[in-house]
Amino acid sequence: MESMGHMGKSPGTELLWGEPVSADQLTAAEQGYARCGPAERFLWERLSVFEGAFGREAVREVCASDALPAGEIQAVLDRLAPLALLPVDDLFDGEDGAPRYWMPHPMRAVGARRLTERGDRWAVVLRHRRWCVKLARQAADWWQSGRQIDARNLALRELPDLAAAMDPTTAPLSPSAEADTSVEIAVSLWFLWVACGRVAEGHIRLRHALSLHSGPLPARALWLAAYLELEAGRPEDADPLLVQAWAAAVRDGDDRCLGMLAHLRGATALFQGRAREAAAEFREALALMEEHPEFGPSRELCWVALALTLSRTDPEAAQEALDQAVLDTSARLAWTGRDLWADAWAHHARAELLSWDGERERAAEHARRALRAHLHLGTAVGAACAAELLAQMRVMVGRMTSAAHLLGAADLLRASVFEETYRPAEYCATSRDRSETLLRGLLDDQELRRAYEEGARLGLFALAGEE
Known part of the structure; x- marks a missing residue:
């Protein structure tokens, strides 16, 4: 996990930002700094506040000042880059193919010390x-507007810097002075934590920001805190947060959050196997949601959640809910x-319904599509649940080894992402129990164990x- 708290520390020659910086490295960096002109030194100092890689637009927004106008930054950056920066080939696409850079730790140490001596450090940290904040809002907007992979990639690409800003102790003055900013960033990135599978990280960062x-x-911060507890397999810890969030939403007049909370109450009830209550909550959420929500779960997701809730008890109503989701998707497109x-x-819901109708091959294909889609987004909860559903489909057509492989891989995924005390939703556990019961009746313990181990591999x- 990224280092936290570095911006509030005085830079020195010891361990800097979690990286050892030797005296020889600092000497070489100081010599490079001395060879620069005034404008290059000024920019060097300001670039030291960046945690990760950065592009030209970020440099203009964070580093421009009266002494170095935005219009002059590009030329100065081009001169400075060979002396103090490394080009970066990001895993995620940059700004329209524009180059991105990273400042090595010795150069950052020199820049941070000089920036502090100049008296400008806290002003640049605030910028x-x-x-x-702007980055996090942009990522959230992209998620809502259908650019979900772009939103995820943007958030991951800039996560080192976003992580620093989510830590109130890195802010000037006192931690409480910037706690609102830290919370806002963490909440804007709700989709990264919940839908893209970084539940534990989101829980740590949000809890830290809220504690200060x-x-x-x-209300939305409390909603996210409750959602993260649920996704971590702790619905009993989500319940009191849901109550607090509802009171805060009423206090703030946040009608959109009331709809989000109804959806989350439904998800909590579904997790615990209370299907009737879950269906009622999802219907309330749909009544409260606007046509194109500007934040949080979409109407399509809520219709799909209702379909999942009904798929094992009222397939006809579940299909109607899926049809409504398609209509909402058409409107969204x-x-x-x-x-x-x-x-x-x-x-996933279509796989359940097709299985109910006896169309096992088509059901298996939809379960496989669900698995691939969740893996593409990074959703561990959804991927494990889809894998277990697909395993059930494979068992039903006699593909026992394939089913056991899927269960072993799902076990490894959960173990790598969640705590040992994690327990899956009742909805998912039902598929798992059905599959294991059938497998244990057809494979002996040694065969099953080997198949699980092979699937995990x-x-x-x-x-x-x-x-």
Whole structure:
């Protein structure tokens, strides 16, 4: 996990930001700094506030000042880059193919010390945090507008800097002075934590920011805290947060959050196997949601959740809910793009309904699509649940080894992402229990154990590609 708290420390020659910096490295960096002109030194100092890689637009927004206008930054950056920066080939696409750079730790140490001596450090840190708020908002907007992979990639690409800004102790003055900013960034990135599988990280970062928040806690922050507890397999810890969030939403007049909370109450009830209550909550959420929500789960996701709730008790009503999700998707496509998260769960619901109708091959294909879609987004909860559903389909057509492979890989995924105390939703546990009961009746313990181990070795990405 990224280092936290570095911006509030005085830079020195010891361990800097979690990286050892030797005296020889610092000497070489100081010599490079001395060879620079005034403008290059000025920019060098300001670039030291960046945690990760950065592009030209970020440099303009964070580093520009009266002494170095935005219009001059590009020329100065081009001169400075060979002396103090390394070009970066990001895993995720940059700004329209524009080059991105990273400042090595010795150069950052020199820049940070000089920036502090100049008396500008905290002003630049604040500009950096405002830039991080803008980034998080942009990522959230992209998610809502159907650019979900772009939103995830943007958030991951900038996560080192966003992580620093989510830590209130890195802010000037006191931690409480910037706690609102830290909470806002963490909440804007809700999709990264919940839909893209970084539950534990989101829980740590949000909890840290909220612990230093001095005023009334925002309703959406409490909603996210509850969601993260649920995704971590702790519905009993989500319940009190849901109550607090509802009171805060009423206090703040946040009608959108009331709809989000109804959806989350439904998800909590579904997790615990209370299908009737879950269906009622999802219907309330749909009544409260606007046509194109500007934050949080979409209407398509809520319709799909209702379909999942009904799929094992009222298939006809579940199909009607899926049909409504398709209608909402059509309306969304006229306005923006697809909701890939809702699509993944829709495949899961279709697999359940097709299995009910005895169409096992088609059911298995939709379960496989659900698995691949969740893996593409990074959703561990959804991927494990889809893998276990697909395993059930494979058992039903006599593919015992393939089913056991899937269960072994799902076990490894859960063990690598969640705590040992994690327990899956009742909804998912039912599929798992059915499969294991059938497998244990057809394979002996040694055969089953070997198949589980082989599945864990292969992994869900490989297994999801099998026909």
